[in-house]
Amino acid sequence: MSRGALTRILVIAYQEVLLLRHNPSVLSMVFMQPPMMLFLFGVCISNTPANVPWVVLDQSRTTQSRRLIEAVQSTGYFRPPAAVVSYDEGRDLLRRGAAVAFLVVPSDFRRDIERGGPRVQVLLDGTDPITAARIGAYIDSVGASFETDRGDEPAGAAEQRVAIRQRFFFNPTLRDRNFFLSGLAGVLLTNLCLSATCLSMVGERENGTFEYMLASPTTAIEIVLGKLVPFVIISYVVLALGVVLPGLSFNLWPRGSWLALIVVTLPFVLASLSLGVFVSTLAATSAQAVFISVFFILPSFVLSGSMIPYQLMPPGVRQVGFLMPLRWYQIALRRVIERGAGVTEIAGPGLALFVMFGVILLFIRWRMNPRLG
Numbered sequence: 001m002s003r004g005a006l007t008r009i010l011v012i013a014y015q016e017v018l019l020l021r022h023n024p025s026v027l028s029m030v031f032m033q034p035p036m037m038l039f040l041f042g043v044c045i046s047n048t049p050a051n052v053p054w055v056v057l058d059q060s061r062t063t064q065s066r067r068l069i070e071a072v073q074s075t076g077y078f079r080p081p082a083a084v085v086s087y088d089e090g091r092d093l094l095r096r097g098a099a100v101a102f103l104v105v106p107s108d109f110r111r112d113i114e115r116g117g118p119r120v121q122v123l124l125d126g127t128d129p130i131t132a133a134r135i136g137a138y139i140d141s142v143g144a145s146f147e148t149d150r151g152d153e154p155a156g157a158a159e160q161r162v163a164i165r166q167r168f169f170f171n172p173t174l175r176d177r178n179f180f181l182s183g184l185a186g187v188l189l190t191n192l193c194l195s196a197t198c199l200s201m202v203g204e205r206e207n208g209t210f211e212y213m214l215a216s217p218t219t220a221i222e223i224v225l226g227k228l229v230p231f232v233i234i235s236y237v238v239l240a241l242g243v244v245l246p247g248l249s250f251n252l253w254p255r256g257s258w259l260a261l262i263v264v265t266l267p268f269v270l271a272s273l274s275l276g277v278f279v280s281t282l283a284a285t286s287a288q289a290v291f292i293s294v295f296f297i298l299p300s301f302v303l304s305g306s307m308i309p310y311q312l313m314p315p316g317v318r319q320v321g322f323l324m325p326l327r328w329y330q331i332a333l334r335r336v337i338e339r340g341a342g343v344t345e346i347a348g349p350g351l352a353l354f355v356m357f358g359v360i361l362l363f364i365r366w367r368m369n370p371r372l373g
Helices: 003-021 024-044 063-073 087-095 109-115 129-145 176-182 184-197 200-207 210-215 220-250 258-282 286-303 317-323 325-337 344-372
Strands: 054-058 101-105 119-125 163-169
Touching: 054 063, 054 087, 063 101, 063 109, 063 129, 087 101, 087 119, 087 163, 101 129, 119 129, 129 163, 129 176, 176 184, 176 220, 176 325, 184 220, 184 258, 184 286, 184 325, 200 258, 200 286, 220 258, 220 344, 258 286, 258 325, 258 344, 286 317, 286 325, 317 325, 325 344
Parallel strands: 054 101, 119 163
Antiparallel strands: 101 119
């Protein structure tokens, strides 16, 4: 390479450095993304169960049964247990995802201790196989070391193990892929919706058609909704692929209502698409829009519960995830696909998504009104 060519390359490189110094999107990626990644992968993601929600049906109601429950609680992996009054109520909490473990202490627990064969039952939500297996192991270790206090034994006699009878629901074989594939449609739709619409308003400005659009007799909300309609149709095609392909490949078909799946997808797609449009109203260039969308997409994947169960996230982080549309959609997806839910059982997530859609539209209107005035 000649000296003149090297000089020209260095001059062009210097010009690019000057441009980068005044490009906030690139600077934000350099200085803001590393702390965000550190927080997500250092604090939010962990294979160690924590803050595990669990319920207890104590049919014995004796000192021994209360000591066993306290021993499980003292491991430090569980939240304070919620008491239920029936077996069906506990199973319903498992089915709705409100609990990961369900401990059943039989009415004859004290008598079994005196006879030397105490047993309890633990029902576990197997939708996340790693978490279910670890939680089962923790409870089993408590049973193995539990002091039964048999009154007929002399001091120093060997302790009697409490047998833990485990049963896994929704994913009895504990297949890892079921957990990830049941939320696949949500991940695909989030990526599509934010990537597709984050450039919508920016593209209009860069193409020189934004002023023409403002001159038309349309409101900000009408403009936004008109841009969303084609992507809603495309999103249902992606939904079909995200559900049918796992079914054909791994026989993972929805156990619940297909109608519920179709119904809850609409508010999720609208909320995600409108979030992409809002990103577009914040950005001045296409590059900025892409960079900003990254700050929504990656946290959505991590904090929504698509990668790890949101119930196991630290307090505070778990609540932040509720501000993301994917959190509510993956709850509905897993209820329908793995737990066999119907339309009424996804009403809560669906309502939350509609509220999010409305709030984001208000933010978009706020950002666009000065330009429409």
